[in-house]
Amino acid sequence: MVGIVSYGAYIPMFRMSRDVLGSVWGKSVGRGERAIANADEDSITMAVEAVVDCLTGIDRQTVDGIYFASVSAPYKEKQSASIVRAAADFRENVDSADFTNSIRSCTSAMNAAVNAIKAGVAKRVAVVASDSRIPAPNSEFEPILGDGAAAFLLGDSDVAVSIEGSYTMSSEFHDIWRKESDRYHWAWEDRFIREEGFEKMIPQAVAALMKKYNVTTKDFAKAVFNAPDARSHAQIARNIGLDAKTQVVNPLFDAVGDTGCAFAPMTLVQALEEAKPGDKILFANYGDGTDAYILQVQKQIENVRNRRGIKRHLASKMPLNNYGVYLQMRDMMEWSPSLRPTRRSAFTFVWRDRKMFYACYGQKCKTCGHIQFPKQRSCMYCQTQDNFEPVRLSDKKGKLFTYSIDERAREIMLPLVRAVIDLEGGGRYYSSLTDRDPSKIDVGMDMELTFRLVFDGKKEGSGFRNYMWKARPVRC
């Protein structure tokens, strides 16, 4: 039996009320709020969060592959999956691949993972979908798009949700696109996108799936699928023949926004959080074609309950009510030039200490037992040289020992909260605090670590994305 062994999700902390956009542009843009990635987040860092959530309680060394699905990968040429793999601390002798250019990429990656497992070349493959698409200001997309990620561990043992059947169609269609040269999205007329695209293609594929496996809509406890908006989502449900009240899992348009590749997967995570053993779930994902699945919830689902997933991430949020700050976070304007020299970094630094920067490894002195970060040749405590064992610190919690709040730092999200954190089990981590409310910082606060950008490689950081683990107040 092949299927989903575990699941996880991530929703960034910031939420922008659509009223903010309404007041900025002087028009009505709909209800609810958008989840907005912090300035130090992108589709890679959100993917790491979702993967780490998915792997709660599971040995990361058992994973044989990592597939990253996104239409907003920060690199156009250079794999993202390899960064997610390194940050998640998976083995090096695994397959990593990016699936991109279509919002259907997540299910393409799932199909590839299932095929690899069925072929016996892998036992467990992590698939993660993550998107932080940047809509043009005042465009039809600006109120709609949101940021988030979902991850699944696929395997052939300890299966929590089995894949009982699948059906795939490819369709050549232009609904929303960006060419190599485009910063923002093009779109054909919305009525065409809905009526000839989503609302026709998803039901077609679902009908073919049900015919192939001889099931009817009545057999499904829940149904999960994507759509361009809530109204169209309801229309697709009607076209398939689903009961909106009992069967359709409410998508995250109002609470998060359209998270691209991650949208249907996040809705599926939401469904799995509530699913009971025995439930059949219809899962369909559209974009340049459709992947449709019959999923069967197994009793092992009870073993993978304690995730932050959608529900806990949704409840943990901070308002982003300042559109100017949002523009800065997304670097969407030309800003005042500065005489301050830009900070360069070196990829060779990162490469030499890749276990430290990507997977947050410190070291434990085998002579005196002290855990320390960053890594050293000689022990900070007993001065013994080269007698350490590596210790992963990324999943350690800690307490805030001392802090300062720098109002003049060269950061987008001022003020910069500088923190010294003592980790549980030993070790001290010196970091800036992300995802924090500066008015609520105090000594003794509970802290955790999260994979974030330090330099974005635009103005600073020698052209490449500089990531490492930062501290934040325990999220939820």
Place this chain on the structure above:
Amino acid sequence: MAESIRDKVAIIGMGLSTWGERWDADIFDLITEASVEAFNDAGIERNQIDACWVGYYINDNATTGLVVAQALQLQQIPITRVENGCASGSESIRGAAYGLASKQYDLVLALGFEKQKDSGFGGLAVAGAPGKVYSMYAAELGAAPGRYALAATAYFRKWGLSKEEGKRTLAKISVKSHHNGARNPRAHLRREITVEQVMNAPIIAWPLGLFDCCGVTDGAAAAIMCRTEDVKRFAAKHPHDYITIKGLGIAASPGWGKEKTDYDFTYWDATESAARQAYAQAGIKNPRKELSLAEVHDCFSIAELIGMESMGVCQYGHGKEDVDSGAWEQNGEIPVNISGGLKSFGHPIGASGCREVMEFYTQFQQKAQEPSRQLKDVKFGLAHNQGGYPGQFVCGITITGAPDV
């Protein structure tokens, strides 16, 4: 076996450039101003100088000792550039002293300078000089105010000061520094301030506000030094008007103190060590009683508070009592930063360690210009000069004194 430097070396002349935002001056101007004043003060000619040590930190358009040769047209003599962060000024005096004590040279110039105000932006001109490659981890450590502020937060917490009490204690230190600086004609920032002004000033890095931070200053300081036995030879016109070096302490911390869980950010370990070295050489047993003045590296107000405790002039945790009682004011038990300190006199990085020594030199010679700030009966002076950040310091302590004590 190592011997104490005590009284082996004399300072027979000192000089300063004008300190401030020197839009009109480049490094050659600053070096020239300070050195020529020192030459004249000592009564020597520049061509008598056998060797030079120069300390500076940032300047991108200078990397070696050559800048002093260029500025003063010194001809083919050894000139060594030293750099130990903000402690570079102490390092220049230390190098010069050892060059003399080892009898390699007879007359030397020790110099420190910094030109900060060519950067085009406010604040320390150091971060990210062109070509400088950062470890991301270094970037995560951040700038000086935020790093010192970590110590302020930790200090308040450890000694049970409320945020308000802590801020007020630090404010009193800055008020005292400005009070002293306002009376010093050579200081950069000569304006009295009030506790309320300090408390209400914009925050730079909580808990530190604008007036908790020292000025950004251009300037240079210079000393002419010889062996004490040669004072009459080189300073024939003023054979009694000199000071001697009593002790030179310098210590670099292991650098990862801040990453160790047993470091609590409320003491300066390198300062403790450097002070221990310098007191031992100088024969000082009770610094609070024996020192006539202390020039303390107050780049931030919290640096003076913790620096005084770490040097053993004040017991740990008792800084607030001293501040409240006025023990560090001009008429208190030990005048601290009677010059105005880095806070008010200014802090051209590489010059400060040398300039701090000059305050004792000036007070000893009873030449404090403004009579109201002249100290009486001056015997020992301490100059505390440190680079780096809490948990990652290099500290130089120079104790000078009257020749006959």
